[in-house]
Amino acid sequence: MQILTGFVRSCAVAFVALLVPAVWAGAATVCCWWRGSPWSWFAPLLWAAVLTLLLTRPVGRLFRALVRRFSGTDIPAGYREPGPVTKLSTGYWWNGHSYAKTRERAQEEQRWRTWLTDPAVRRDLFFVAVIPFAGLVAAVPGAALVLAVVLRGWWLTGIAVAAAAAPFAWRVAEPAAVRFLRPSPAMRLAERVDELTAQRADTTVAQAAEIRRIERDLHDGAQARLVALGLSLATAERLMKTDPDKAAAVLREARTGAASSLSELRELVRGISPPLLHERGLIDAVRAFAMDSPLETTVHTELRLSGDTGPVGGSALGRRRLRLDLPIESALYFGVAELLTNAVKHAHAGRATIAISRDDTNLVVELQDDGRGGASVAPGGGLDGLRRRLAVFDGTLEVTSPAGGPTRARMTVPCESL
Template sequence: MTDHDLVRATRARLTQAALGLARTPLSLVGLLLIPLQLVAYPLILVTLGVPLLLVATALARRYTGLCRWWASRVLGVEVPAPHRAPENRGPMTRVRTIATDPATWRDLAFLPLNAILGVVCGVLPVAFWINGVLGFVVPLIWLDADDVEYVAMTATTPGSFVLAPLLGIAFLALAWWSTPRFARLHATVVKWLLAPSATAALTDRVRVLADSRADTVDAQAAELRRIERDLHDGAQARLVALGLSLGMAEELLAHDPDAALKLLAEARQSSTVALAELRDLVRGIHPPVLADRGLDGALRALALAHPLRVDADVELAGRPEAPVESAAYFAVAETLTNAAKHSGATSAWLRVRHEGGRLSLMIGDDGRGGAVAGEGGGLRGIERRLAAFDGTLGIASPVGGPTIVTMELPCALSSVKTSSSSGTA
């Protein structure tokens, strides 16, 4: 380690110790929230406690949220909030949700423990640094003293001048070693008390999966209704008309062959249109290009056929599973369709990668922005489609643009095949 690195590391340690000392008053401030919450519960009987409890709980959760944020910065891992989502059914329902939430009482137990840890972990490292510095400063004070008798009384043996620097070195080494460890100890306790427990995480996961399953069932039902409607209004109606035309042609064939030939020509035309509609319907369920050429080829074809100019950058070393492949294809198609319809964009781009066991798709456009996943909208439908595969949807769309939609789907690739392309339409 060079001298410059040593100075920089020392400055970082001293900054960390100073920040730990600065957090000490913040840790003690949390104690004020304890009586505020405890007093609010009995006052619920006289109604005054309802707004008081809501305010006290909001302050406590904001305080613990700040502690979780700090702990996640120190530990390098996310510390999520374990609280139940409040139900918007009136103040009393919210109070009941707060009072029956185990995370509320864990927050309350955390406050005094955090105060103790904040003082210990904030003061001790600073004390070690100060004692280490004093080990070198005190002998200098003795040597500069004008009163020789005072020096003789204070330092009775010459060994005191050697012992003080040795103790200073020991304290500095202890301060160097303990400063980051005290911060990690405090952050670990914060994570242990404020992060969701295994049971709570499992319960939340079950709830997410139940919601995802319900969304998937609704989406499948809507898709079946769409297919039924398209068949009823399109191909089925044409096939019925085709049957009627053939029946009439059969009746006219004996005494009016010309009229029968005309009806047969119309029937042939109707059969061609019905066949085309059936092909379009099947293509909407699972495009043939997706089955034949895989996701990379299907997305390139989609980019080339799109009305906007789409730059496609797809790199996949194989093919995802068919359901994931289909979900990714239709999600990209829906996103690009939304960009063409609503964004006012003149061009778009697509980037697809598979890294770390996740299929990552990023779609951007140069439109006006302001896109949100509203209920009943196309982006909300994409979110539900991806959730069925434990996928996620992220939207960055400031007003004025640009819009960037990010999708991630956990999946594995099958047959190894190198595909790298860049297409423009």
């Protein structure tokens, strides 16, 4: 079975790696056999060059897919994405470099400009020039088997060579792909700059939305109650001399309204920045939120993420400060709050479990509920917003939610200080 699997993989790697050389071999064959004008060789070579340009990116993608499937190594592509186009008041579309009358034309020009200036294109061209050498190695089992069929006197030797080389010939694909297909440092830096720019834009939009929410809550809640409180006090002042009993009743209503306003303001402050999170740290704040949740929620952890010092994981190996940066704590806390809220509102769960731990370099928060599942990180949705908020700190969000449940969400944030 290992020989058969290796033979199939070797043939797949050889086919992809030798695809562009096969195009040039076909063009050379046409040039040799096409007896026409002295320039008759030009057309096949021109078509071969055009096909090479068209095949560079598909060959790179196919090779990455084969390496990912065969060895589990994921190699990022590093291609630049075309920027957005904007419609101006004049009716023209601006793509960052030129104007166009239609959106489609502006997007087409933007795609071509991005493709021509993308360093990944030059990387792919170099890759299709050097990868045939790896393809020749991967083609050894198939070539040996073909020779065993053609040269009948050597069939036993050919089969033996194919069987011996099949489990190993395809393995040349991974080092070749890692060496020549991974993004260069300049490409990774440009990709990181684009990612940080998008994250900054997301943060700006999120902050503006949060400010509008706070203004709306203040205007519709506490502000309206305070205005009513002022009117009640003015009414009580007028009634104090003429009808003291009614004035006392109005004051009692005003006191109730003041208590309600204070409660709303506390809830609003808790929604912006929970005091317990500032005072006691992430774990105590998550435990308090879990206690207030309608779900039966259990919190498991061996860490001490507070402002105090204490043994790490219950061990007496040392005592050190384990308080996270407040922005990271806030992102994780509100992430837990959103996941629990979704479990109640959308998944109709009854139980949930929260586990807070760490691996080599990351703080890990895992949440699982027994709801009906079906959650996904859809663009523009709440989970996508949570993913973007964690990405600001180089964090990640992974959600596994098959239909029927359970739903598992895993948030990780790099934290070397733990």
